[in-house]
Amino acid sequence: MSSSSVDIGTLERAEATFDDLPDLADNLIIKSRSFHRQYxxxxxxxxxxxxxxxxxxxxxxxxxxxxxxxxxxxxxxxxxxxxxxxxxxxxxxxxxxxxxxxLTEETSISAPTMxxxxxxxxxxxxxxxxxxxxxxxxxxxxxxxxxxxxxxxxxxxxxxxxxxxxxxxxYPGVAPQPPIPQNNDNSKYVALISGLNVGADPATDLKLQLLTEYLTGELGTMDIQKSSSRITRVVIAGNSIGTRQLIEEDQKTKKYGYDSTRYDAAPLNQFDELLEELCASVPVDIMAGEKDPVNCQLPQQPLHPSLFTKAKENATMRSVTNPYWCKMDDVTFLGTSGQNVDDIFKYADSDDPIVMAERCLFWRHIAPSAPDTLWCYPFQDNDPFILDNSPHVYFIGNQRQFEQSTIEGPEGQKVRVVLVPAFSETGSIVLVNLGTLECSEICIDV
Structure with missing residues (x-):
């Protein structure tokens, strides 16, 4: 990554070891789809x-x-x-x-109010x-x-x-956790982002451009560029592709069935271009979200590479599942795009989502309300949402605001719980320090 001044020289992107944890990831991949089974x-x-x-x-x-x-x-x-x-x-x-x-009470086919x-x-x-x-x-x-x-x-x-x-x-309590090796390098970070909603509102285009320039090291002073060069990986936690609002004339014209003339490829193309620019500088993992063009039931499968005609040419782009497991510099991450905590939220009087995220760790299950009120695939021989081992970082995307806490178990387990705000609404990026697991929020505001 080059700095903006020739006199300063060249900044090198920091690197961290990466493991996609195939044993855990494989449980989240649906190899044979069959919805004729009972839950x-x-x-x-x-x-x-x-x-x-x-x-x-x-x-x-x-x-x-x-x-x-x-x-x-x-x-x-x-x-x-x-x-x-x-x-x-x-x-x-x-x-x-x-x-x-x-089905028995509704006289129309319109969806009931949630x-x-x-x-x-x-x-x-x-x-x-x-x-x-x-x-x-x-x-x-x-x-x-x-x-x-x-x-x-x-x-x-x-x-x-x-x-x-x-x-x-x-409750079952916090699951066992592999210890984190002592790491004296506190200068490497992972960037967590969610809710980009690219193309949904032209007013956010400038924020998205500034986000891209920050992550690629093209924005700000030399100190800011040095800071961005320490980001070893970017994880985008769902709801990346927005949907443009129909103009009033289109809303009045109602047709039955699918109308191909209303399809707008602009948001997807814009996101593809954003990814192409990012992946040229830093590895990027893309999780699916509730509003993305992929199956709605958990676990959501990776977004198909054919959606990204430009970005897929970069080996640094990875389309991954939701939920998502990975390990970076021996720090284990588990994240979701937010549907699990949003659904648990509806069961409680509390309005504090971080408490609900913490409870998942004590329950040893990140989506207990599936399949009752949260759509999921009808697994027969396993439940991929069970926590046999605790992650070191558990992040939830598409939340209202940034929050963090630390959960401790009786055997020395420590889990950093992080709420990642929707970028299109807050302009927030969350940086996780791979050495200390401390989290910080960076806001891009125009």
């Missing part, structure tokens, strides 16, 4: 794999109590004596989407396993954070009405 297998596999972890935590926590409560293997075998069970949470919500209900929150005053919470389902009661229900699909252990006893009165809740 029950996904819940069964999830419970089967997470049960040992949550049971170990429950035994450690509860079997030393004075009354020595015992573990009951089946939720339907609980009695009036205090015990604990392990199962999958199910939250029955009146406000959440229901396809069958929509509520901001699914949570309501008449929600019913249950726990289920292979034997059946039992409704939960108790004051603790108002204090805890309940999401369909989470695997938990519950301490309590059965009531005369046949419900299970919950006294305490136990």
């Amino acid at each position: 029950a297998s996904l819940y069964f596999v999830r419970l089967l794999k997470l049960r040992p972890a949550v049971l170990a935590q429950a035994k450690l926590r509860w079997e030393s109590l004075p009354d020595k409560p015992k573990y009951v293997p089946k939720v339907l075998d609980t009695g009036i004596k205090r015990c604990y069970v392990v199962g999958t949470i199910y939250v029955e919500m009146q406000l959440k989407p229901n396809v069958l209900k929509d 509520p901001r929150k699914y949570k309501g005053s008449e929600d019913k919470i249950s726990i289920e396993d292979e034997s059946g389902r039992i409704e939960l009661v108790g004051a603790i229900l108002e204090k805890e954070f309940w999401v369909t699909g989470t695997v938990v252990a519950l301490l309590g006893k059965e009531t005369a009405a046949g419900s299970f009165e919950v006294q305490e809740v136990c």
Whole structure:
């Protein structure tokens, strides 16, 4: 990368080792598509794999109590004596989407309005396993954070009405984590960006140009150029390609079926040109997002290379899945484009998304609400959203603002949780220091 002044000389782009973690990435690639399967297998596999972890935590926590409560293997075998069970949470919500209900009650084919929150005053919470389902009661229900699909252990006893009165809740806890080797080089960074929405609004074009110039080292003073030269990789976390708004005349003209005359290739071509310029200077990983031209169900598959006629010629461009695992300088990254946390957000009264991202680590599952309210592929033999190992950095794209926190586990695990704002709305880039895992926000404002 060359500086803007000939007298200063040439700046070299910093480099970091890279591993695409094929064992983890392979689980996210859908090799054979079949949607004729039932989702029950996904819940069964999830419970089967997470049960040992949550049971170990429950035994450690509860079997030393004075009354020595015992573990009951089946939720339907609980009695009036205090015990604990392990199962999958199910939250029955009146406000959440229901396809069958929509088909029977709606008189038109227009999509129903999506509520901001699914949570309501008449929600019913249950726990289920292979034997059946039992409704939960108790004051603790108002204090805890309940999401369909989470695997938990519950301490309590059965009531005369046949419900299970919950006294305490136990989660699987933070998964094991490989230690980070001591790294004294604190001068290398990874740039996290999301929500570019290229082409959606001409007003953001200047911000996108400044972003490109910053990342390629063509913007600002020598100090700024030195800083950008320390960026070893750029990860774009979804919602990259925008959609132009239809003009008023087009909105009045309604046609049935697909109308090819309304297709606008300009946003895609503009993004392709942006990538071509970036990839000539720095490696770029592109994750799919909710609004990108790819399958909507998780895990989203890589954007097809044929979409990028110019950028695909660069070996530094990689189209990857959402969620996405990788390792840079022995620092393991896990990221999503935001759909998982956005859906969990609808289950809670809280409006703090970083808390919801943190909970995923304690649940050992990054998308528990799939497939109930979050679309996902009907896996049969595995659940790729389970965390067998914790990453060192867990980032969530397309959020309202930049936030970061650190989660610590009982065995010394430390996970940096990062919320990456949508660039088209905030002009924000997040830099992760590969030596310290500290994160900083850079804002481009015009």
